[in-house]
Amino acid sequence: MMTLRAGWIMTQRELAHWARQPWTPIFGLLFSIMLLLVFGFLFGGAITVPGGGDYITFLLPGMLALSMMFGVESTATAMANDARKGITDRFRSMPIGSSSVALGRVGADMANSAVELFVLILGGLLIGWRISSDPPSVALAVVLLLWLRFAMLWIGIFVGLSFRGDGATMAVQVLVWPIGFLSTAIVSAETMPGWLGAIAAWNPLSATASAARELFGNPTGITSGPLADGAVWLALAWPLVLTAVFLPLSARAYRRLRA
């Protein structure tokens, strides 16, 4: 009860940040929309989807998954900032548990990402993306996307707590790009050289992107391989694995602040 209440207070803190500085989340959204436009219209004309299908329709679920993955950056930055400014120490000197601090982060970041998802879906529909499936599938797609974001949260908390200097957030900011692009989020793995395609297919991001495509009834760009039959299962499993690894690591990193 106390944990939940403290977690909610921490979430409210983040929501108050938005009200105070609305430009920060708005800028994040504009960035995602810009990426969507760059890939959809600038590069999109030169890209064909294996197995056929419109590129915008192929791209959009991938962009949704990509933006969930990029969320790791904002989580890590927020954690590192609080640690650097001594706010984490103040929380730690108060009678509130580490789970409350984490819960606040979860509440705030998930709310932020849900809004982002909603805006990107609207933006996609405006530029010609179409959903051709039933509402339960659409709901499952959204849940799987947020599930990926949830896993990214723990990576972000772990990185933000473990490497508190500016270097850590910089590293995350740089690393999300190659990791994000080495997936099926933007292009099909089948257009890549064989070995690279294999790596991309095993990227957790690819599982979520492919599952979202399948569930939205969009072209998947996949004709064979594990993603052809089991994308939804992989999109459930990958974030579970990541959470199982990074949640305990985050808890450990928080405890290690006492070392």
Add this chain to the structure above:
Amino acid sequence: MNSLTADGLQKTYGKTRALDGFDLAVPSGVIHGLLGPNGAGKTTAVKALATLIDVDAGAATVAGFDVRGQAPQVRRRIGLIGQHAAVDEILGGRQNLVMFGRLFGLSTSDARKRAEELLAVFGLTEAAERAVSTYSGGMRRRLDIAAGLVMTPAVLFLDEPTTGLDPRARNEVWQSVREIAARGTTVLLTTQYLDEADQLAARISVMNHGRVIAEGTPDELKRQVGGDRVTVTLPLRTPLDHVAERLSRAVGAPAVADDDAHSLTFEIGLGALADVVRGLDELRIEPEDLVLRRPTLDEAFLALTAGASR
């Protein structure tokens, strides 16, 4: 009863012994100064007492509770004001205080009431709605201290609270700290500024290399470094070293020369003042200034920490 006790605290970071047998006993309701050069272990000591870090060995209690076994009870009774102004810069002052109050378990309306009281006490009512990032250094520090007082803690830790503040803001913080102690809160204050400890603290522990090397009231510490001092400021045309040699023979004590002030200082008892005057007379020197004074805390501190390094 002692509000704060520490018995042989040890804490090692790699090869650095941050705490090396740290002892402390602070009675309730007083301001205790923790003084030491950079790297002496002051912040580590505060963090250990405030349950932020685990020590390797030793025992400590805060408000009667063991910092290792009863950390939650300790946390309900302390306020920590660290070296950074640990407040949310994006939020306003009022939002910060309400948030911390609610995190301590106050209802929203109680937290609001408490926030208003604290804003008034710390002169922040007018700035309450503004984002903290627009506050001056002194205002930020005052808000930081207010945030540490939301629950009227039994023990308040202040880690170098006036570092980087201008003299006026420093005075405001000092005034706040005195008022806090007057209401019965025990304060552990770390500082590098000796005048700060001299002004505020009833007793001082001087720290170096992770342990306490001297403890007492400011006056006791000053007395530890010896007797009174006579400082003679000479006219600029008088050669300092020449006079130093002859005068110290007359006084029977070595002279400490200060080239900038063009002065000589002798560590002597009250009776030796006459020797200085006689010596000057013999040399036919008319001093610009002649002062008899007690040793300063700076001198005590330098003597103590220099002795421990050797």
